[in-house]
Amino acid sequence: MHPSIYMLEKELLEHKIVTRLPAFIALCGFMLFVGIFFSSSAQHNLFFQMEFSGDVSDIHMEFVRDLNMLITFGPGLVSLILSMLYLPKTLRKERQEGSSMFWRSMPVSNLLTHAVKLSFGLLAIPVICSFLVLFSDLLLWIINLSSDKQLALLVEQESLIYVLTNWITFLGRMFMVALALLPFACVMLMVSQIVSSPLIVILVVIYASKWLAISLFGFYGIDQFLSEMLMLPVNILFSPSPFAALGDATTLYLVTYFAVGTLALWASLNLSRTNEVSWKSLLNR
Amino acid sequence: MTTLLSAQNVTKAYSDKIGIQNLSFELKAGQVLGLLGHNGAGKSTLIQSLLGAHHFQGEIRVNGCHPIHDHTEMMNHLSYISDVNVLPDWMTVKQLLKYTSGVHPSFNIAKANQTLEATDIKPNTKIKHLSKGMKVQLHLAVIIATDTKVLILDEPTLGLDLIYRETFYRHLLEWFHDGERALIIASHEVAEIEHLITDVLILKQGQCVLSESMESIEEDYFVVDAPNTHQAQIEALQPLSKQAGLGSTKWLLKSDNRSQIESMGTIYPVKLADLFLATQMGIN
Numbered sequence: 179m180h181p182s183i184y185m186l187e188k189e190l191l192e193h194k195i196v197t198r199l200p201a202f203i204a205l206c207g208f209m210l211f212v213g214i215f216f217s218s219s220a221q222h223n224l225f226f227q228m229e230f231s232g233d234v235s236d237i238h239m240e241f242v243r244d245l246n247m248l249i250t251f252g253p254g255l256v257s258l259i260l261s262m263l264y265l266p267k268t269l270r271k272e273r274q275e276g277s278s279m280f281w282r283s284m285p286v287s288n289l290l291t292h293a294v295k296l297s298f299g300l301l302a303i304p305v306i307c308s309f310l311v312l313f314s315d316l317l318l319w320i321i322n323l324s325s326d327k328q329l330a331l332l333v334e335q336e337s338l339i340y341v342l343t344n345w346i347t348f349l350g351r352m353f354m355v356a357l358a359l360l361p362f363a364c365v366m367l368m369v370s371q372i373v374s375s376p377l378i379v380i381l382v383v384i385y386a387s388k389w390l391a392i393s394l395f396g397f398y399g400i401d402q403f404l405s406e407m408l409m410l411p412v413n414i415l416f417s418p419s420p421f422a423a424l425g426d427a428t429t430l431y432l433v434t435y436f437a438v439g440t441l442a443l444w445a446s447l448n449l450s451r452t453n454e455v456s457w458k459s460l461l462n463r
Numbered sequence: 464m465t466t467l468l469s470a471q472n473v474t475k476a477y478s479d480k481i482g483i484q485n486l487s488f489e490l491k492a493g494q495v496l497g498l499l500g501h502n503g504a505g506k507s508t509l510i511q512s513l514l515g516a517h518h519f520q521g522e523i524r525v526n527g528c529h530p531i532h533d534h535t536e537m538m539n540h541l542s543y544i545s546d547v548n549v550l551p552d553w554m555t556v557k558q559l560l561k562y563t564s565g566v567h568p569s570f571n572i573a574k575a576n577q578t579l580e581a582t583d584i585k586p587n588t589k590i591k592h593l594s595k596g597m598k599v600q601l602h603l604a605v606i607i608a609t610d611t612k613v614l615i616l617d618e619p620t621l622g623l624d625l626i627y628r629e630t631f632y633r634h635l636l637e638w639f640h641d642g643e644r645a646l647i648i649a650s651h652e653v654a655e656i657e658h659l660i661t662d663v664l665i666l667k668q669g670q671c672v673l674s675e676s677m678e679s680i681e682e683d684y685f686v687v688d689a690p691n692t693h694q695a696q697i698e699a700l701q702p703l704s705k706q707a708g709l710g711s712t713k714w715l716l717k718s719d720n721r722s723q724i725e726s727m728g729t730i731y732p733v734k735l736a737d738l739f740l741a742t743q744m745g746i747n
Contacts, residue, residue, distance in 0.1 A: 184565025191558060192551070279549040282516070284566050285538040451531055454517035 181286060185294040186302060189268070196260055196303055203256065204313050211317040215324065249314045250348055254415045257307035257352060261359065265299045265366040266376040269450065273371075278453060288450050292443065296363055304352035311348045315341040354420045358411040361439020368446035371455050384408070402428075407435040464491035467540075467613050467645045468513070473521035475508050482508035483669045485521075490613070490662075492643035497656050497735070499649075500666035501743050506649045509666070510617050513647075514543055526612055539569065542611040546618035548598045552591035556584055556601060567609055575608035578634070596627035603631060607638045614639075615647045620655070632659065653736040663735065665742045672742040681732055685721055688713045689728030697724065704741035715741050 190196065272278040281291075319341050370376040384404055391400040410427055417423035449455050468490040475482035483505040490496055500506045512519040515530030515537065523530050528537035550559065556579070564572040579586075582600050584593065593601065599619060606614060616635075620628045636659070639646055650656050663680065665673040675683065689697060690711050697712075700720045706713040715737050716724060724730075 179565065181566040184562050187565075188554075188558075188562050192553060275552065276547065277549055277551040279514075279516070279543065279545070280551060282514075282534075283538055283541075283543055283549075284563070285535050285568065286566050287535040451534070452515060452517050453511070 182290060182294050182297075185286070185291070186298055189294065189298040190302070192271075193264055193268070193298075196264065196306060199260065200253070200256060200307050200310050203252075204310055207310075207314055207317065211321070214321060246344075249311055249318075250344070250351075251416060253307040253310035253314075253348070254304075254352065254355070256310070257304045258355070258359075258411065258415065260303045260307070261299045261363070262377070264303065265295075265363050266370045268295050268299070268370075269367055269446075270370045270374070270376070273453070273455075282453070288447050291450070292367065292447060295367065296360070299363055300356035300359055301353070304356060305349065308345060308349050308352065312341065312345040315344055351415065351420050354414050354424065355411045358414050358424070361435050361442070362408070362411075364439045364442040364446060368442040368449065371446065371449045372457065403431045403434065406431050410435075464493055465643060466491050467526055467643075468647075469522075469524050470509075470513070471522040473509070473512055473519055473523060475505075475512055475517065475519045481669050483512070483666070486664075486666075486671055488664055488671075488674055490645045490647065492612075492645055494662055495639070495646040495648065495660045497648055497650070497653075497660035497663045498666070499653060499663060499735075499739050503668075504666040505669040506666060507617060508669070510543070510615055510647075510649060513615060514541070539567075540610070540612040541615070542606040542609065542613075543615045543617070544599065544602050544606065544619045545616075546621035548590075548595070550590050550598055550602060553589065555587055555589050556593075557586040559590065559601070559605070560586075563605055563609075569610035570605075571608045575604050578604040578607055582630075596623045596631075599623060599627065599631060600634075603634055603638075607634065610642075612643070613645050613647070615649075617649045618651065619648070620650075620652065628655070653739050654734075657735045660735075665739060667743060673738065677735075680735070680738060683718050684715060684733040684738060685718055686713055686715050686731040686733050686737060687724050687728045688731065689724070693727045697727070700724070704737065704744065706737075 272281055319338060365380065366376055369380055373379045388401045388404055391397045406427060410423070413423040413426070414420040466489055470489075471487050473486045474484050486505075486509060488496070498506050498509065508517075511517050513523060513525065513530060515534045518531070525537050526540040528534075528540070530537060554562070560572050560575050563570045563575075576586075579601070582597070582604075584597050584601055584604075590598065590601070614635075620631055623631065635646075638644075646659075648656050648660065660677060662676045663673065664671060684703070687697070688708070688711050694712065697714050697716070700716060700723065702714040702716045704715040711728065713731075714724075715733060721730070
């Protein structure tokens with residue numbers, strides 16, 4: 179097996195919250211499921227309006243959409259939060275706990291280390307969270323299957339094919355979110371090596387550059403660029419069509435955003451070449 | 464003998480001081496270099512340079528690899544154990560071995576397990592629950608199971624009891640004699656490593672004050688225990704150090720003067736600890 183598999187496994191073991199938080203949510207969902215499954219009154223109360231009215235009006239379809247949005251966006255949001263917790267922490271944690279000399283003693287390149295950490299933060303975490311989508315849809319499908327009535331709220335979960343396609347659609351959407359997050363993730367990896375609170379520093383720099391540009395030069399370009407690019411992953415996650423959200427982004431901003439990401443990745447790779455991490459060491463050859 | 468490590472004019476300057484200055488030495492297969500020096504003499508700085516853990520001036524090659532530019536390739540042949548635990552505390556022994564087997568091409572997990580079977584270390588124990596001695600044993604077991612050519616030990620037995628020290632050095636020597644390897648041991652326990660080393664490099668304030676083989680040291684230096692009546696004659700020969708006794712003094716001198724001194728007192732072979740103190744403190 180390729181070393182990256184073992185490195186990904188190590189990340190999984192090291193950052194247990196990545197599995198524990200989705201597992202906890204799944205457990206809560208399962209307990210809710212058990213409650214609904216064994217209580218006909220709960221089924222009746224939850225799906226009362228649908229059962230009673232018997233037609234599928236726009237309002238009822240909104241309920242269906244809301245439920246399915248919760249199933250999709252809930253895990254998506256959990257995934258985003260976990261990625262945001264993992265990426266600024268991963269390189270710094272090794273230095274803080276004193277194990278960086280051990281990891282450096284392995285014949286693994288910095289590029290592979292970065293690739294693994296980015297893959298874990300942007301792909302592995304969404305894949306883990308995607309099981310929440312699959313799990314929720316499966317539970318609702320089982321409720322639908324076990325009920326002798328047609329539950330309008332679960333009209334989508336009638337088919338197992340839907341359960342699988344919804345899961346694959348979620349994975350595709352999260353892949354696009356990962357792509358939109360990639361430059362920001364590179365910036366986080368770089369900054370996390372230099373400062374002890376990378377997210378706070380990044381937020382301060384973002385707001386300072388926005389307001390300074392506006393107040394000193396009356397220039398709104400930086401504000402628009404930052405707002406558009408930082409909201410891009412969120413827009414892709416919540417938009418009905420992720421492609422449309424990506425298409426709506428200004429091309430110049432996208433190019434600049436990815437150029438910044440490339441520069442940050444280069445800087446992060448250079449910083450992690452030694453244990454001597456500082457802006458000055460970045461320029462050492 | 465193959466040159467496994469070479470350092471030429473290695474200098475490390477910090478913003479406020481010089482860590483090491485113009486250090487040059489070579490290490491061939493079969494050599495065990497004792498790296499000695501007072502606290503702050505530059506031992507750790509030199510080791511960090513050899514490991515590519517910080518930038519430096521000069522040229523270092525480990526098995527032909529530059530410590531920073533060819534770091535990945537170099538780490539196939541170089542290992543390091545320090546007095547501070549660098550193993551990840553949150554891992555279990557089993558997880559550590561599995562990870563190493565996955566990323567280190569020459570790691571032999573069966574050999575590591577075999578080494579650990581002779582210890583009290585259990586595979587499912589978390590590293591944070593191991594004692595300091597066990598952590599060092601585990602780290603050595605990992606290194607023994609790789610095809611490491613150069614091993615750097617930085618105060619490896621600091622804080623270990625005598626039994627752990629004995630086991631550690633036994634395993635180390637078995638591994639060392641098992642192939643074409645070189646070893647660097649940095650230690651304050653001069654007497655403990657004296658019988659192991661073939662060469663010595665003594666640093667003082669970042670500079671090399673002595674770099675010789677142990678054989679040369681035995682030939683080049685000697686100790687004479689002479690009555691104090693000869694003090695003036697011996698002092699004229701510029702001894703390296705002296706140690707006052709009851710009515711006599713022990714002098715450390717270069718062998719050039721041996722013929723003039725022999726009749727004045729009893730001659731002893733020099734101990735590394737005496738030479739180390741002489742280079743650090745000079746004559747008082």
